[in-house]
Amino acid sequence: MASMRTTRRNLLRTGWKLGGGALAAIAGWTSWELLRPLSASGAGGKIKLGDPQNFASGTATFVNEGRLFVVNAPDHNGQGHYFAISQKCPHLGCRVPFCESSGRFECPCHGSVFDLAGEWISGPSPRGMDQHPLTLEDGVLVVDTGKKLTGPDHGANQYVSAPKGPSCAGKG
Amino acid sequence: MTDTVPSAPAPRGRWARVRESEAWRSVFRHPPLDTPRGRALQSFSNVFLHVYPVKVPKRVLRLRYSWRLGYIATVLFAILVTTGIYLMFFYTPSVTSAYGDMQKLRTGVGFGQLVRNVHRWSAHLMVLVVVIHLARVFYAGAYKRPRQFNWLLGLGLLAITLGFSFTGYLLPWDQLSYWAVTVGTNLVNYVPLLGGTIRDLLIGGEQIGQATLQRFYALHVAVLPLLLAMLLTVHIWRVRKDGFAVARDATSQPAGSQSTAPADAGEADVDEAPAPDVRVRLLGVVDRQSVTAEERLTDDTVFTWPHLLVRHAVVGLGVAAVTLALGVLFAAPLRGLANPSLTPEPAKAPWYFVGLQELLSRFDPLVAGIFVPVGAFVMLGVLPYIDRNPATEARHRKVAIVVFTIVLVVATGLTVVGALFRGPGWKLVPPWQHSYLEL
Numbered sequence: 001m002a003s004m005r006t007t008r009r010n011l012l013r014t015g016w017k018l019g020g021g022a023l024a025a026i027a028g029w030t031s032w033e034l035l036r037p038l039s040a041s042g043a044g045g046k047i048k049l050g051d052p053q054n055f056a057s058g059t060a061t062f063v064n065e066g067r068l069f070v071v072n073a074p075d076h077n078g079q080g081h082y083f084a085i086s087q088k089c090p091h092l093g094c095r096v097p098f099c100e101s102s103g104r105f106e107c108p109c110h111g112s113v114f115d116l117a118g119e120w121i122s123g124p125s126p127r128g129m130d131q132h133p134l135t136l137e138d139g140v141l142v143v144d145t146g147k148k149l150t151g152p153d154h155g156a157n158q159y160v161s162a163p164k165g166p167s168c169a170g171k172g
Numbered sequence: 173m174t175d176t177v178p179s180a181p182a183p184r185g186r187w188a189r190v191r192e193s194e195a196w197r198s199v200f201r202h203p204p205l206d207t208p209r210g211r212a213l214q215s216f217s218n219v220f221l222h223v224y225p226v227k228v229p230k231r232v233l234r235l236r237y238s239w240r241l242g243y244i245a246t247v248l249f250a251i252l253v254t255t256g257i258y259l260m261f262f263y264t265p266s267v268t269s270a271y272g273d274m275q276k277l278r279t280g281v282g283f284g285q286l287v288r289n290v291h292r293w294s295a296h297l298m299v300l301v302v303v304i305h306l307a308r309v310f311y312a313g314a315y316k317r318p319r320q321f322n323w324l325l326g327l328g329l330l331a332i333t334l335g336f337s338f339t340g341y342l343l344p345w346d347q348l349s350y351w352a353v354t355v356g357t358n359l360v361n362y363v364p365l366l367g368g369t370i371r372d373l374l375i376g377g378e379q380i381g382q383a384t385l386q387r388f389y390a391l392h393v394a395v396l397p398l399l400l401a402m403l404l405t406v407h408i409w410r411v412r413k414d415g416f417a418v419a420r421d422a423t424s425q426p427a428g429s430q431s432t433a434p435a436d437a438g439e440a441d442v443d444e445a446p447a448p449d450v451r452v453r454l455l456g457v458v459d460r461q462s463v464t465a466e467e468r469l470t471d472d473t474v475f476t477w478p479h480l481l482v483r484h485a486v487v488g489l490g491v492a493a494v495t496l497a498l499g500v501l502f503a504a505p506l507r508g509l510a511n512p513s514l515t516p517e518p519a520k521a522p523w524y525f526v527g528l529q530e531l532l533s534r535f536d537p538l539v540a541g542i543f544v545p546v547g548a549f550v551m552l553g554v555l556p557y558i559d560r561n562p563a564t565e566a567r568h569r570k571v572a573i574v575v576f577t578i579v580l581v582v583a584t585g586l587t588v589v590g591a592l593f594r595g596p597g598w599k600l601v602p603p604w605q606h607s608y609l610e611l
Contacts, residue, residue: 092532
């Protein structure tokens with residue numbers, strides 16, 4: 001029990017430990033506040049896309065302002081659905097172009113292929129392409145680029161169909 | 173020690189008189205006496221020479237002893253610091269001016285392109301040399317007691333070297349750097365739970381932009397150099413204190429006990445060159461056990477100056493010549509201005525991460541992006557503490573050598589396939605048809 005006594009040495013030792021710990025915590029906190037990524041950076045914000053009728057069924061239209069594609073994808077019953085698909089590949093962040101000839105998204109970096117609605121078909125991507133929420137406000141399509149919806153998992157296959165034509169990647 | 177410095181020969185000529193002057197002697201306190209004592213005093217009284225011990229074991233002089241890989245990496249670092257400082261005079265870390273600065277360096281600055289070339293090739297060489305250094309140290313069994321911690325420091329230096337190369341990769345702000353760093357930083361996304369946060373912290377936002385360029389620049393020119401200098405100092409200090417690399421000749425001490433004794437003969441009393449077979453005791457601050465254990469034949473050491481320093485000078489000049497030749501012959505790439513909405517085909521990570529990218533194109537991201545690289549690093553880190561086999565000879569550590577060799581071959585194979593054989597759409601394209609290698 002003698003060791004539990006508060007001697008000057010013990011007090012100082014504990015004081016150094018607590019003080020050091022507090023200093024480290026403060027240093028960590030201030031560093032984090034300084035270095036943490038600024039919120040709502042980049043493209044975040046709402047973009048008005050216009051009348052939904054402008055986007056014909058089976059097409060993908062690139063919107064440079066939000067770095068996204070607006071697609072009108074028919075499901076297996078022929079019913080059209082609108083999506084705002086982020087151009088960024090969920091695999092390693094490359095920009096995925098839309099291949100007009102095959103009617104699919106084909107990533108140039110590592111060969112991931114997605115259908116018109118951004119569902120994964122093949123390649124190393126861990127999921128389908130990410131999306132932004134799309135709403136209809138006063139008859140106008142509005143996309144919120146500040147929010148991101150994680151793309152559908154492998155095997156969603158609600159919109160997938162045979163390719164329209166040859167792939168853009170060709171044979172390399 | 174008695175203070176019986178023999179007087180120098182009578183000054184001859186102007187130069188000799190300068191060296192005898194009070195001003196000169198206030199800088200260089202000891203005359204350049206060509207005696208063991210004179211040489212020792214010169215080393216002791218010179219802060220730069222004092223990095224080395226006064227005497228080193230003879231085996232250290234042989235090239236095949238260590239292939240001088242650690243020294244070569246250090247020389248490359250010195251070249252990188254020198255060329256890097258020149259580049260800093262002409263570079264602004266801003267997305268609007270960085271690319272223009274690179275172009276100006278190419279066309280408007282005398283030797284600007286050459287300095288940039290040398291910087292780039294030295295950086296690639298440094299990564300390569302540090303990795304080979306690690307492999308050599310492994311094969312020599314030099315991570316074992318008492319060098320466990322120095323092995324860890326070495327791993328830290330490897331990580332810093334990779335960080336250097338990766339942060340520097342972004343700075344030209346061209347298509348190559350932008351997309352290599354995009355792909356490279358997106359690898360971090362696959363870290364469970366914290367991946368996105370770490371990535372955003374690293375690049376300072378959702379995607380690579382001004383914040384990223386500024387962060388990478390600060391890391392590249394301030395944080396990493398300081399870290400590397402600190403770790404390297406301790407690393408070299410411990411190499412010296414642990415008796416340099418492992419002795420491999422047949423006459424060396426038995427495995428396991430070797431090099432527990434400091435080979436640092438620097439503190440030895442070097443008054444006279446003793447006759448062979450005379451044993452001398454080392455004087456210096458050593459623990460009690462060492463004082464009694466540290467008796468050795470004196471003729472297994474040679475003076476660092478000139479024996480080792482001349483060899484180091486030759487190797488250092490050789491490294492400088494190689495990087496200069498590479499810089500003259502091959503221009504560092506500069507593609508078009510970085511374009512965040514157009515990915516070039518193919519988009520590859522820098523070559524030392526391309527093996528990881530290759531792995532990611534074949535396996536689950538959690539396995540390929542996290543388990544394999546983190547596992548490999550952790551395994552290397554704990555290796556000296558779990559490998560209880562004291563032997564350093566290859567024939568007594570077959571399992572360790574076979575496992576390490578397999579890992580090394582697989583990693584090299586993946587890197588070669590990713591760097592040389594992958595084309596647009598990540599399809600296999602033989603390099604003799606079209607090379608998509610990006611350096």
